[in-house]
Amino acid sequence: MTGRRRTRTTSPVHPRPARTRLLSAAALAACASVAVGCGVVPGVMGGSGDDTIKVMTWAPQDTAATNKPGMPAMAQAYARWVNAHGGIKGHKLDVLTCNDHNDTVGAAQCARRAAKENVVAVVGSYSQHGRSFLAPLEAAGIPYIGGYGVTDDEFTSPLSYPVNGGAPALLAGLGEQLGKKCGPVSLIRPDTVAGDQLPVLLDAGLKREHHPAAADQRAAEDATEYAGQAKQALDRATANPQSTGCVVTALGDRTDTFMDSFRRSRTDYRKVGTGTVLGSIDQSRIDASGGKSGPYEGAYVTGWYPVASDPLWDPMRKVIKEQAFGDNRIDPADAGVQTTWIAYNVFKKVVEALGGDVTSNAIRQTLDNGLKVTTDGLTPPLSWRFEDLIAAVDFPRLVNANVTFQVVRGGQLVSALDGFQDESKTLESADQH
Structure with a gap:
């Protein structure tokens, strides 16, 4: 907070x-x-x-x-x-x-x-x-x-x-995508009313894959660094040596700022997974952050549309x-x-x-x-x-409610799964949270 x-x-x-x-x-x-x-x-x-x-x-x-x-x-x-x-x-x-x-x-x-x-x-x-x-x-x-x-x-x-x-389908889809891949999940999201809905939606997707709810970490959407949030998320992601946790960021234009803090902090930790949504990341940001040697390499990404190279x-x-x-x-x-x-x-x-x-x-x-x-x-x-x-x-x-599952591979945002994935059922279950 x-x-x-x-x-x-x-x-x-x-x-x-x-x-x-x-x-x-x-x-x-x-x-x-x-x-x-x-x-x-x-x-x-x-x-x-x-x-x-x-x-x-x-x-x-x-x-x-x-x-x-x-x-x-x-x-x-x-x-x-x-x-x-x-x-x-x-x-x-x-x-x-x-x-x-x-x-x-x-x-x-x-x-x-x-x-x-x-x-x-x-x-x-x-x-x-x-x-x-x-x-x-x-x-x-x-x-x-x-x-x-x-x-x-x-x-x-x-x-x-x-x-x-909108944000509902993206977060629900990302939860479903990460539920198959990750151990503990932490969500870094804006400390705003628009951000308040994100944990419920991400958790709906995780629940669909029988995965525990994500840790909800609020952050100022106009901060100049996120070292504290990055360390907290990394501590949780690596707490269990038997599983690899994931850190999700949905901070819009401040996602790059968080990932810079995350990159600096994670040198003291073993490798963890990352995830985000289109709007918080795109190919130009991946390129500007170092491509395949940057912090987004390997990140799971959910979007609404086909990849930009389509x-x-x-x-x-x-x-x-x-x-x-x-x-x-x-x-x-x-x-x-x-x-x-x-x-x-x-x-x-x-x-x-x-x-x-x-x-x-x-x-x-x-x-x-x-x-x-x-x-x-x-x-x-x-x-x-x-x-x-x-x-x-x-x-x-x-x-x-359709989304696309994507991943950053070799510095390029590519399709992780062909075609659209319908998140209607996941969003309907989110009503019950």
Whole structure:
């Protein structure tokens, strides 16, 4: 513990069902209100004219904690590419961006600006403050398509349309992956409300493999070193000479900082395993930390999508080369950039499926009525009908619980197991913790 007081900006993992029903009721009540209108006035585009579709993408930038500048940069590159090729059904795409500054006030301000600017959707965004931004979006009837999934609120709001399983699927999948490989497991995670859900999810995956729960070690997400946490985790991992323990870190941008402390500390210990999730690590970080001679070698990694070297990402790389060559904010191996690419392709297909005007209400109705969207193999086909939702009470909006198992081998992030692994059953069991 850091001793600092934490302000609860997102809801805890439990309980969920009652709040979900209240949230759904609030959204339906808002939709019934003529004053609210659930989005833009029918027949009016979200933009400066009938030929323009206006959307928004937000993410934290230039903060002391996790930053995702590549997400709004990718969104703008996507808009330039779409507009250079005739727009979407002839409509120009206008992407507004916003910095949520990693705080509740900033997240709410971004959402209120989206409503004021009359956007038809918020697409491919990242924020740790789900409750702060979802309430204004719900009041305005603006759908939230393809968020990063860092908070559980994104999997409860009826106006949220996630494209991946977020932190829940990643941690559950990592637990299942490590349960087959490791002795005692220690989890180093942020001392934040968003971080509070991570132990429950990791433990659900471990339990599926009949493995004991992980030791939960909180850490400040903006610390400059983690020597104390590293030593504590190493002590536990090596306490039993008959088993090899594993240390899991899920600190976002501060994962490199922890691994530097871990590398310095573990010279006094026998070898232990490591594990993390996409978003806390990617190929560029592995390269920067020394590749096969760096601290990530041998690490078990869980992701949402195929590895970054997979040819399925070639269309995204082509767009980045064409529209953002030299923009070092956009790393094609970054999970945020990848999520933004997928979210905008989903949005494009929704607009192409509309029979009339592009409004927030029309987009929501099309998604709710069962439009099935393919992502060219980057995810399974996506659909947000009631019958497509998995039976996890805590995450009623989750439709894609698939993850990929990866490992760092020879300094490269490669597939540890072919294809997607479905974590639906693991997440359903997490409700019972």
